[in-house]
Structures are given as C-alpha cells and as structure tokens.
Amino acid sequence: MSSYRCVFLMGVEQALEYRVSFFLSMLSAVFPIIIQTAMWNYLYAHSDAAGVFGYEQGQILLYTLLATIVSQLVGAGFEGEMNRDVKMGGLNKYLIRPVDYKWYQFFRFLGQKIPRLMVAVPVMAVIVGVAFWQGLPLSAGRVLGFLGSLILGMALNFSIFYCLGLLGFWLTDADKLFGTVGIVLMVASGGVFPLDIFGGLVETVVNILPFGYTTQFPVNIINGRFGWERIGMGFGFQLGWILVFACLGRHMWRQGIKRYAAVGG
Amino acid sequence: MRGLGYYCRLMGVFVKYSLMSALEYRANFIAGMTVEMGWMIIKLLYVAIIYKAGTSIGILTPDHILLFVGTYIFMTGIFMLYFGNFNALPGMIQQGELDLYIVKPVSLQFLVTMRRLEFAYMLPNLVAGTVMIVTGWRLAGLPADPFFVAGFLFFLVCGCLLSYSLFLLPYLLAFWIVSLGGIVDIANAMWDFNNMPSMIYGKWGRRIGTYVLPIFVITNFPGLFLMGELGLGACLWGAGAPVLFFIISRRLWKMALKKYSSASS
Amino acid sequence: MIAVEHLRKEFSYYKKATGIKGSLQNVFHRETLTKEAVRDISFSVEKGEMIGFLGPNGAGKTTTLKMLSGILYPTGGKVEIDGFIPWERKNEFKRRISIVMGQKNQLWWDLPASDSFYLNKCIFGVDDGTYRDVVTELAELLDVRELLNVQVRRLSLGERMKMELLAALIHQPDILFLDEPTIGLDILSQKKIREFLRIYNQQRKTTVIITSHYMADIEALCRRAVIINQGQLVYDGQLGDINRVLGERKLLSVKTSGEVNEKQWENFGRVREISAAGAVLEVPQEKVKAVLGAILSGLPVEDFTVTEIPIEESIARFYQKEVATI
Numbered sequence: 031m032s033s034y035r036c037v038f039l040m041g042v043e044q045a046l047e048y049r050v051s052f053f054l055s056m057l058s059a060v061f062p063i064i065i066q067t068a069m070w071n072y073l074y075a076h077s078d079a080a081g082v083f084g085y086e087q088g089q090i091l092l093y094t095l096l097a098t099i100v101s102q103l104v105g106a107g108f109e110g111e112m113n114r115d116v117k118m119g120g121l122n123k124y125l126i127r128p129v130d131y132k133w134y135q136f137f138r139f140l141g142q143k144i145p146r147l148m149v150a151v152p153v154m155a156v157i158v159g160v161a162f163w164q165g166l167p168l169s170a171g172r173v174l175g176f177l178g179s180l181i182l183g184m185a186l187n188f189s190i191f192y193c194l195g196l197l198g199f200w201l202t203d204a205d206k207l208f209g210t211v212g213i214v215l216m217v218a219s220g221g222v223f224p225l226d227i228f229g230g231l232v233e234t235v236v237n238i239l240p241f242g243y244t245t246q247f248p249v250n251i252i253n254g255r256f257g258w259e260r261i262g263m264g265f266g267f268q269l270g271w272i273l274v275f276a277c278l279g280r281h282m283w284r285q286g287i288k289r290y291a292a293v294g295g
Numbered sequence: 296m297r298g299l300g301y302y303c304r305l306m307g308v309f310v311k312y313s314l315m316s317a318l319e320y321r322a323n324f325i326a327g328m329t330v331e332m333g334w335m336i337i338k339l340l341y342v343a344i345i346y347k348a349g350t351s352i353g354i355l356t357p358d359h360i361l362l363f364v365g366t367y368i369f370m371t372g373i374f375m376l377y378f379g380n381f382n383a384l385p386g387m388i389q390q391g392e393l394d395l396y397i398v399k400p401v402s403l404q405f406l407v408t409m410r411r412l413e414f415a416y417m418l419p420n421l422v423a424g425t426v427m428i429v430t431g432w433r434l435a436g437l438p439a440d441p442f443f444v445a446g447f448l449f450f451l452v453c454g455c456l457l458s459y460s461l462f463l464l465p466y467l468l469a470f471w472i473v474s475l476g477g478i479v480d481i482a483n484a485m486w487d488f489n490n491m492p493s494m495i496y497g498k499w500g501r502r503i504g505t506y507v508l509p510i511f512v513i514t515n516f517p518g519l520f521l522m523g524e525l526g527l528g529a530c531l532w533g534a535g536a537p538v539l540f541f542i543i544s545r546r547l548w549k550m551a552l553k554k555y556s557s558a559s560s
Numbered sequence: 561m562i563a564v565e566h567l568r569k570e571f572s573y574y575k576k577a578t579g580i581k582g583s584l585q586n587v588f589h590r591e592t593l594t595k596e597a598v599r600d601i602s603f604s605v606e607k608g609e610m611i612g613f614l615g616p617n618g619a620g621k622t623t624t625l626k627m628l629s630g631i632l633y634p635t636g637g638k639v640e641i642d643g644f645i646p647w648e649r650k651n652e653f654k655r656r657i658s659i660v661m662g663q664k665n666q667l668w669w670d671l672p673a674s675d676s677f678y679l680n681k682c683i684f685g686v687d688d689g690t691y692r693d694v695v696t697e698l699a700e701l702l703d704v705r706e707l708l709n710v711q712v713r714r715l716s717l718g719e720r721m722k723m724e725l726l727a728a729l730i731h732q733p734d735i736l737f738l739d740e741p742t743i744g745l746d747i748l749s750q751k752k753i754r755e756f757l758r759i760y761n762q763q764r765k766t767t768v769i770i771t772s773h774y775m776a777d778i779e780a781l782c783r784r785a786v787i788i789n790q791g792q793l794v795y796d797g798q799l800g801d802i803n804r805v806l807g808e809r810k811l812l813s814v815k816t817s818g819e820v821n822e823k824q825w826e827n828f829g830r831v832r833e834i835s836a837a838g839a840v841l842e843v844p845q846e847k848v849k850a851v852l853g854a855i856l857s858g859l860p861v862e863d864f865t866v867t868e869i870p871i872e873e874s875i876a877r878f879y880q881k882e883v884a885t886i
Binding site for chain 3: 305397
C-alpha cells in the first residue's frame with residue numbers, strides 16, 4: 031500500500047512542479063504585455079494616438095492582451111518534426127499505411143491545441159468580459175465571428191507551416207530557417223503589434239498578405255475595430271489563402287515525394 | 296590573483312576559440328544571426344511606433360528614444376555574447392563538470408562564465424545598436440565633445456558590468472535548487488523592460504527599476520548622462536551599482552562554490 | 561610528500577522533492593540523511609611513488625581523490641601535500657597537481673587538441689619554450705603527433721584519452737591523480753596508456769595515484785596498492801603481499817584419466833571446479849606437498865599444475881565486508 035502512496039505523491043509532486051514552472055513561464059510572457067500597455071497608455075494620454083494609429087485606446091489595449099494568446103493558439107511547431115521525417119526516412123512508415131501524412135499532421139496539431147484551449151478560452155473570456163463591462167460594444171455575432179476566424183486562422187497557419195516543413199525535400203538546412211521564419215511570421219501576423227497601425231502602404235500590404243489573417247484579423251473582430259463589411263472581406267481572404275496554401279502544399283508534396291522516392295529516402 | 300593582462304590574454308584565447316568553433320558550423324552561425332535579427336525587428340517596432348506617434352515621452356523626443364533603444368540593443372548584443380555560459384551553468388553543476396575547472400589556477404567564475412562566446416548573437420545587435428546610437432545622437436543634437444563621449448562610454452561599460460552581475464544572480468541558485476524552472480525565465484524577461492525608456496513606467500516603477508533592481512541603470516544612464524539629466528547622486532549610483540552588484544555576485548559565487556565542494560559527491 | 565590522516569567525508573542530503581516547490585517545503589521541514597562516503601582513511605605517499613587505489617564501486621575512491629586534489633572539502637581529518645592543504649586551493653598548489661578523470665573531458669570538442677593544450681599553457685603560465693618541448697616530447701611518447709591538429713570530435717575514444725592526459729601534463733605537475741583513465745578503452749589503447757604512464761613516472765619521478773577497475777592497469781604500474789571498501793582502508797602494502805595477508809593458499813589443478821567423484825576430491829581440499837577430466841582444488845600452502853602425494857598415489861593422475869590465486873580474486877575478497885576486520 032505504501033508504495034502506491036509513494037507513487038501517487040510523486041505524481042502529485044511532479045504535476046505541481048510542472049505547474050509552478052509553467053506558471054512562472056506564463057508570468058514571464060506577461061512582461062511584454064506590461065511594457066506595451068505602459069507605452070500605449072502613455073501615448074494615448076499625451077497625443078492624438080487614436081487619430082494616428084486608427085485604434086481606440088480600448089481597442090489597442092484589448093489587442094495587446096489578446097494577440098499573444100491568439101498567436102499561441104494558432105502557432106505551429108510541427109515543422110521541425112516534418113523536416114526530420116523527410117530527412118531521416120521517418121516518412122516511410124506513413125507511406126506504407128493507409129493514412130494521409132497531411133491529415134495526420136493536421137489532427138495531431140489540433141490535438142495538441144486542446145490543452146492550450148482549455149487554459150486560453152477561460153482567460154480570454156475573462157479579459158473580454160472585463161472589457162465588455164468597461165464599455166466594449168460586444169454582440170453574439172462578434173463572438174461567433176471571432177471563434178470562426180480563430181479556427182480558420184489555425185487552419186491557415188497550419189497550411190503555411192506545412193508548406194514550410196515540406197521545404198526539407200529540397201533544402202539541406204531547412205531546419206535552420208525555422209527559427210527566423212517563425213519570428214518573422216509572428217511579427218507579420220500581428221502577434222506583437224497590429225501592423226496596420228502604420229497605415230498607408232504597410233496597411234495595404236498587411237491586408238493582402240496571408241499572415242495577418244492568422245492573428246490580427248480574429249483579434250480585430252472581437253475588439254470591435256472591424257465593421258461587418260471588413261469582417262466579411264476578411265473571411266474571404268482567409269478562405270482564399272487557405273485554398274492557395276492547400277494547393278501549394280499538395281503540389282509540393284507530389285513533387286517532393288517523387289524526389290524522395292528517387293533518392294531512396 | 297593575477298593581473299589584468301593575464302585575464303585579457305585568456306579572454307583573447309576564448310574569443311579566438313569561440314570564433315573558430317563557430318566557423319566549423321557556418322550554417323548554424325548564419326541561422327543564429329538571422330534569428331537574432333528577427334528578435335531585433337520586434338525591438339525596432341517599438342521605435343517605429345514612437346516615431347509614428349511623433350510624441351515626446353517626458354523630455355525624450357523620438358530621436359532621444361532612438362538613442363535609448365539603440366543602447367538597449369547594443370547592450371543586448373554584449374549580454375548575448377556570454378549569456379550561453381549562464382544557461383549552461385545548471386547543467387555543469389548537475390554533471391559535476393565544474394570539477395575539472397576548480398583545479399585550475401585561475402578564477403573559476405571567470406573561466407565558467409566567459410568560456411564560450413556567441414558572436415552570431417552579438418554581431419547583429421552590436422551593429423544595429425551602434426548605428427542607432429550614432430543616428431539618435433546626431434538627430435537629437437546632443438553634444439559630442441570628448442567629455443560627453445567619454446562619459447557615455449563610461450556608463451556603457453558600467454552597464455556591461457552591471458548586467459553581468461545582476462543577471463548571473465538567478466543562475467547561482469542552481470547550486471541550491473535542482474531545477475531552476477521558470478525563475479530564470481522571469482529574470483531574463485525583465486531584461487526587455489529596457490525596450491522602452493524608463494520614463495514610461497511611472498514614478499514608482501522607475502524608482503524600483505533604478506534603485507532596487509537596477510535594470511534601468513544599464514541602458515538609461517548613458518543616454519541620460521548625454522542629456523545632462525543625470526544629477527551627481529545618480530552619477531554616483533550609476534558608477535557604484537555595478538561595483539556593488541559585482542561584489543554581491545562574487546560573494547554569492549563563493550558561497551555557492553563552498554556549497555558545491557561540501558555537498559556534491 | 562602526501563600525508564593523509566583520518567580523512568572523513570560525509571554527505572548530508574535531504575529527502576527532498578526537486579524544484580522550487582520542494583525547496584519551499586524544505587524551508588519548513590527537512591529530513592536530513594547522512595552518507596559516510598569516506599571514514600577515517602590514513603596513508604602516506606612518497607615522492608615518485610605510483611600507487612594503485614582499489615575498491616568496488618562506491619567505495620569512496622573518487623571522493624578521496626577529489627579531496628586530495630582540492631575539489632571537495634573533507635568533513636574531518638587532515639591532508640598535506642608538499643606543505644599545502646588541497647582545499648585551500650592556492651594557485652601555487654594547483655600548479656603542482658593535475659587530475660584526469662576518465663568520465664570527464666576538458667578538451668574543446670570542435671577544435672584540435674593542440675588548441676586546448678595552448679589554453680592550458682596560458683592558464684598555467686607555462687613559457688613558450690617549455691610548452692613546445694613538453695608537447696613535442698609527450699606527443700611522441702603517446703604516439704599522437706599526427707593527431708595534434710585533428711578536431712577532438714574526430715578522434716577515437718582512445719586517442720581522446722591520450723590527449724586528455726597530454727592536456728593534464730602541460731604544466732608538468734609533481735603529482736598526478738588519475739581516476740579510471742582507461743575506462744571504456746580497447747585493450748590496445750589501455751596498454752599504450754599504461755606504458756606511457758610507466759615511462760613518464762620513471763623519467764619525471766612524478767607521483768601518481770591511480771584508480772582503476774582494470775587489475776591489469778594496477779598490476780602493470782603499481783608496486784603498492786591501497787584498498788578501500790565502504791569508505792574504510794582495508795589494505796595498504798605491496799601488491800605482491802596481498803596473498804600472504806589473506807593466508808597463503810595455492811591452486812592445484814589436476815587432470816585425471818577417469819572420472820573421480822566429488823566426494824573423493826573433497827577429501828583433499830576445497831573444490832573450486834570439477835569436470836569429468838579433473839578438478840581444481842584450493843589448498844593451504846603448507847599442505848600442498850602432502851596433498852599432492854596423496855592424490856598422486858590415490859587417483860589416476862595424468863597431469864597437474866600448482867599456481868597462485870589470481871591477485872584479482874584476492875582483492876575481491878577484500879571487498880567482502882567480513883574481511884574488512886583483518
């Protein structure tokens with residue numbers, strides 16, 4: 031009996047240990063939010079920031095709070111494993127089985143999001159709730175739009191990083207790219223700041239490129255920045271880009287697998 | 296204790312060997328540089344926002360802020376040069392790798408914290424930081440006579456010593472605690488508070504960050520000195536804090552080593 | 561030269577969960593357990609001597625070696641080496657000693673070994689001329705001259721160990737501590753390293769203390785052995801005298817033309833091995849003659865030999881606790 035008790039306590043201890051670490055790591059993710067909030071508060075208090083950036087103060091603060099979380103939720107992270115599969119012949123075990131590699135990666139990607147969602151959804155609910163209580167105009171339509179665009183954002187980001195992972199068929203050092211590309215895409219998707227604050231050409235480019243539709247678009251639905259027309263257009267872009275990257279991925283896979291078979295994996 | 300010349304010569308050997316090792320893996324070296332540039336984009340976004348808003352923060356015009364953030368990026372480069380050694384410390388303690396270094400007639404702290412230098416992480420920061428400092432200095436019309444240049448460089452060196460001493464402290468806990476978990480994550484995340492001048496954090500934030508946990512001293516004091524905003528007391532603190540914290544880090548290191556020598560097997 | 565008196569080392573450790581949570585708990589309640597790794601060891605070593613340090617795993621060999629080299633503080637007792645107390649870690653002391661651990665390396669992985677030598681030259685402040693002479697001579701002796709400019713990661717395990725040894729000898733220490741220097745190496749590399757150590761010790765009169773699992777290392781190098789078990793010294797003397805201390809016994813191997821049953825063998829001595837074609841008996845030295853006579857007259861003997869008990873086996877008997885009282 032005592033050995034079971036020991037094992038049980040060890041389990042609890044490990045879970046707690048993990049939680050403390052997890053909690054502290056989360057806390058360190060809060061720091062950039064504090065810095066940005068301090069900066070925005072200062073700018074909005076001392077200048078016509080709303081006119082310059084096109085965001086109301088409440089909208090930009092809500093953006094700061096939510097962007098990190100959304101960025102985490104849509105974030106990929108399987109490209110390294112894909113690269114190893116392609117390089118070390120791990121692909122073989124999928125090729126001989128009646129599974130499609132793409133769907134295998136996709137469902138694994140979704141599966142890994144579940145624990146995060148369980149933490150993120152209540153946190154976001156609290157944040158949005160507080161914002162609503164502070165006077166954020168919120169409707170059921172916006173919440174649904176947000177959730178829908180979040181799911182499409184995940185699918186889009188998956189498609190983009192799936193193509194990135196497939197680069198391993200052609201590039202010997204593909205994995206060395208991932209770190210840099212990851213950061214650049216996080217910035218480009220609006221994971222740090224909404225890039226449309228810079229207006230003009232930047233705003234146009236950001237609105238056309240696919241990356242903003244993974245993070246910036248969903249957040250701008252819930253914080254009330256986008257009107258319905260803009261939201262409808264955004265969904266169009268999201269679906270369009272998903273289609274483009276799905277086709278690209280399909281093409282890359284076909285070409286890549288030919289190459290893979292030719293060199294013998 | 297041997298003289299300064301002895302340690303400079305050793306430092307020279309470490310520089311040479313680290314470079315030679317890095318060039319063995321050129322792809323990694325380039326990947327390291329581009330990742331660091333990715334992180335730098337995020338730091339630069341803050342400056343871009345300030346320029347876009349066109350507002351001064353207290354007495355700091357956007358040009359001053361360019362200089363401050365340049366100092367921050369420059370310091371990040373210096374810190375990243377040896378930071379890998381801090382990160383390796385907990386592992387070295389657990390594997391008992393310190394044993395072979397303890398028996399050498401040289402300062403163990405020097406040997407362990409300066410052994411491996413990461414030029415890939417340092418270079419982009421150093422270059423961009425220098426450019427921003429010089430540009431900000433010019434645009435803000437700050438005095439450039441020898442007195443001010445010397446003073447600026449003096450506080451820069453003070454900042455280097457302070458960042459070394461201050462950020463080594465959390466890693467020394469590894470001598471007592473098996474897993475540092477999120478403690479070092481939090482400590483390191485604090486570094487980024489310098490991404491914006493201390494003025495935006497309000498009176499109390501600024502006081503704590505200057506006199507209790509003097510992270511603001513590292514990157515704010517060189518610029519403040521140039522602007523003539525550093526009173527005599529602050530000047531003394533800017534020169535004294537690095538010495539104070541260096542002594543603390545030495546003391547703690549010696550305590551830690553005593554612990555290692557009596558407790559490990 | 562080296563004097564060790566009543567050396568003790570205890571480790572106290574806590575029954576503790578790892579990490580912050582566990583540490584917080586320990587602030588309020590900690591259960592301290594003590595392990596005595598070394599208890600009351602005394603011995604001394606003369607200049608130029610080469611002694612073997614033997615004992616089973618966990619006997620306290622490495623711990624003792626670490627105290628002698630100043631890495632660890634003892635719990636009690638005294639060590640004096642050339643007038644220095646090791647754990648005061650005076651630079652003057654550090655320049656006189658060197659330690660090589662078979663399980664740890666100090667070489668830079670991605671650079672040629674010669675670069676690591678050069679770093680040690682700078683750390684120890686060896687002058688250029690001496691440095692060049694030492695490296696040339698030792699590389700010749702170790703047969704690694706062609707490998708000096710090859711990156712360490714491309715070297716075999718044996719070659720790497722030779723380089724570790726060379727790196728440890730750059731400053732020409734008076735005393736060399738070796739902890740399992742041949743562990744994991746192939747027979748040829750082991751032999752080469754042994755040979756090197758023997759010659760080096762003869763030429764330089766360097767004092768060497770060596771621990772090893774391989775009896776062959778110790779037999780080839782050391783005349784004197786110090787055996788410890790469970791932290792205590794159980795033997796200190798000439799390697800060749802070990803059998804005498806344990807009560808001299810011989811092994812009698814007898815080959816017979818027909819099968820002899822076990823009962824019969826047992827009349828002559830302790831049976832260690834038995835087969836259809838003969839047996840091996842363990843017999844006290846003074847009875848060898850008598851026993852042999854009896855066997856020759858009573859059994860169909862074809863051939864026989866008398867041998868010493870292998871030293872390895874004698875030492876193993878020291879490892880068993882009941883012998884510790886001898």
